Amino acid sequence: MPAEWYYVISFVLGTSFTISFTPLVKKIGLATGQVDQPDYRKIHQTPIVRIGGVAIFLATGLTLVALYFMEGFYFLNDQQTEAILSVTLGGGVFFVMGFADDLWDLSPLWRLGLQFLVTLGLWRQGLQIDLEFLPWENFLLREGLSVAITFLWLAGVANAINWIDGMDGLASGVTGIIALGILFVTLENGNYGIALLMATVAGSAIAFLWYNFDPATVFMGDGGSYFLGFMLAACSLVGIANEPALGNKIAPFFLLGVPIGDMLIVINTRLRQGKSPFTADKVHIHHRILAKGASPTMTALFLYALTLWMGTLALVCCNLEKPWIYFVPATILLLVMTRQLQRNRKVEEKEL
Numbered sequence: 001m002p003a004e005w006y007y008v009i010s011f012v013l014g015t016s017f018t019i020s021f022t023p024l025v026k027k028i029g030l031a032t033g034q035v036d037q038p039d040y041r042k043i044h045q046t047p048i049v050r051i052g053g054v055a056i057f058l059a060t061g062l063t064l065v066a067l068y069f070m071e072g073f074y075f076l077n078d079q080q081t082e083a084i085l086s087v088t089l090g091g092g093v094f095f096v097m098g099f100a101d102d103l104w105d106l107s108p109l110w111r112l113g114l115q116f117l118v119t120l121g122l123w124r125q126g127l128q129i130d131l132e133f134l135p136w137e138n139f140l141l142r143e144g145l146s147v148a149i150t151f152l153w154l155a156g157v158a159n160a161i162n163w164i165d166g167m168d169g170l171a172s173g174v175t176g177i178i179a180l181g182i183l184f185v186t187l188e189n190g191n192y193g194i195a196l197l198m199a200t201v202a203g204s205a206i207a208f209l210w211y212n213f214d215p216a217t218v219f220m221g222d223g224g225s226y227f228l229g230f231m232l233a234a235c236s237l238v239g240i241a242n243e244p245a246l247g248n249k250i251a252p253f254f255l256l257g258v259p260i261g262d263m264l265i266v267i268n269t270r271l272r273q274g275k276s277p278f279t280a281d282k283v284h285i286h287h288r289i290l291a292k293g294a295s296p297t298m299t300a301l302f303l304y305a306l307t308l309w310m311g312t313l314a315l316v317c318c319n320l321e322k323p324w325i326y327f328v329p330a331t332i333l334l335l336v337m338t339r340q341l342q343r344n345r346k347v348e349e350k351e352l
Contacts, residue, residue: 003075003192007183007199010063010072014203017059022211025055026218034102036219043167043296048216051102052208053224057095059204060231064088067196080193087197087234090122091227094158098226108278115155123150127234130242153241153252154233160259161229162222163266167286169213169300172220174258174307175228176206181255181311182232185318186239189248194239201231214296232256240318247317254314258307261285289341298341305330305337 029035029049036050064084067073073081097114100106106114122128128150136142165171179202186195205228211218220228236252243249253260262285267277275281282291289299312327320326 006067006070006072006075007187007196009070010067010196010199011203013063013066014059014200015207017062018055018204018207019210021055021058022052022208022218025049025052026211029218036221043290044216048219050219050221051099051223052212052218053095053098053102053220053222053227056204056208056220056224057092057227059207060200060227061088061092063200063204064197067200072196073193076193076196080191083191083238084193084197086122086125086127087194087231087238090118090127090154090234091231093118094230095223095227098162098221099223101222101226108276112155115158116151119151119154120147122154123147127154127238129153129237133244150237153237154230156263157233157236157256157260158226158229160256160263161232162225163284164259164262164286165220165225166284167214167290167300168216168296169209170286170303171225171228172205172208172212173300173304175232176202176209177304177307177311178232178255179205179235181314182235182239184315184320185248185251185255186235188318188320189240189243191239191243194235197231198235198239201228201235214300229259245319247319251314251317254310254317257310257313258285258303294341302337302341305334309334 026049029051034049034051035047036044037047038045073084076084094115097111097118101111123146128146131142131146131149134142161171161175164174179198183195183198183202186192186198208220208224212220233256236255240248240255241252265285266283269283270277270279270281286299286303289302290296294302309327309330312323312330315326316323
């Protein structure tokens with residue numbers, strides 16, 4: 001079978017497994033009381049199962065196992081296969097960490113501490129930012145900076161996806177689009193193992209929208225958002241940022257621009273108000289758009305379009321052939337969605 005087909009198979013398997021497992025996970029969540037209760041800052045009005053990320057995690061893992069038995073890794077070299085294993089291992093640890101938070105509500109400092117320890121362990125195993133291009137002779141300084149940047153990126157993106165998961169379908173849709181963007185870039189630069197992993201993650205995340213889009217019947221929870229966030233962070237690091245070209249080192253910031261931008265805006269707002277960066281409130285980008293009268297559906301679709309447009313900027317940075325083929329339609333779509341968002345706000349205001 002041609003290698004290209006395995007990317008399609010991994011996407012389809014990730015989609016199929018997620019759609020199949022989510023109802024079962026929902027039943028288990030209801031039976032065990034693992035539901036997210038409504039409160040003043042949340043959008044949903046009824047308790048909703050919050051452990052849907054279990055289905056996403058299982059779908060991704062079982063897809064990789066199926067690919068292995070189908071000899072779907074035959075076209076990968078040892079380094080590319082090892083990249084799949086190390087990234088998936090790290091994703092599994094982040095999932096367990098998030099799932100524990102779903103069950104026992106860990107404090108932010110506990111979570112950050114655990115994330116640092118996990119990141120440090122992964123860094124020692126080779127999952128790290130490559131700073132060999134820096135003209136520094138001080139080995140300890142360069143390695144220390146590598147640890148710091150690796151932690152900020154892996155933990156930062158994982159938490160950014162977790163933070164943006166505050167509205168029906170937002171995190172899963174944004175994650176699916178970003179994963180497809182990483183897939184395009186890594187196929188182009190030859191990181192085929194990471195591309196295969198991103199095809200699986202994209203399929204799993206997009207399929208979850210079947211149950212998670214407005215009105216959602218299940219949430220992915222911290223387990224799902226930490227897992228997806230880590231997978232995006234690690235794959236963009238290993239598959240794109242560690243490539244020698246300057247554009248590749250910039251591209252991940254465009255690909256993940258929406259969740260990272262949301263996190264930076266939220267932290268800045270909370271600090272200016274004299275609050276802890278971890279204080280729960282309603283200052284996220286989706287809260288701001290909703291507050292202006294937009295519907296949850298239109299807010300999600302607009303942020304999808306914005307994420308897609310940012311992704312095409314990443315393709316430009318990575319010098320993909322004829323990037324305008326992607327950039328121009330994405331720009332038109334974003335303009336259309338911006339116009340629709342404005343119309344939606346006017347309709348909502350008239351109804352009020």
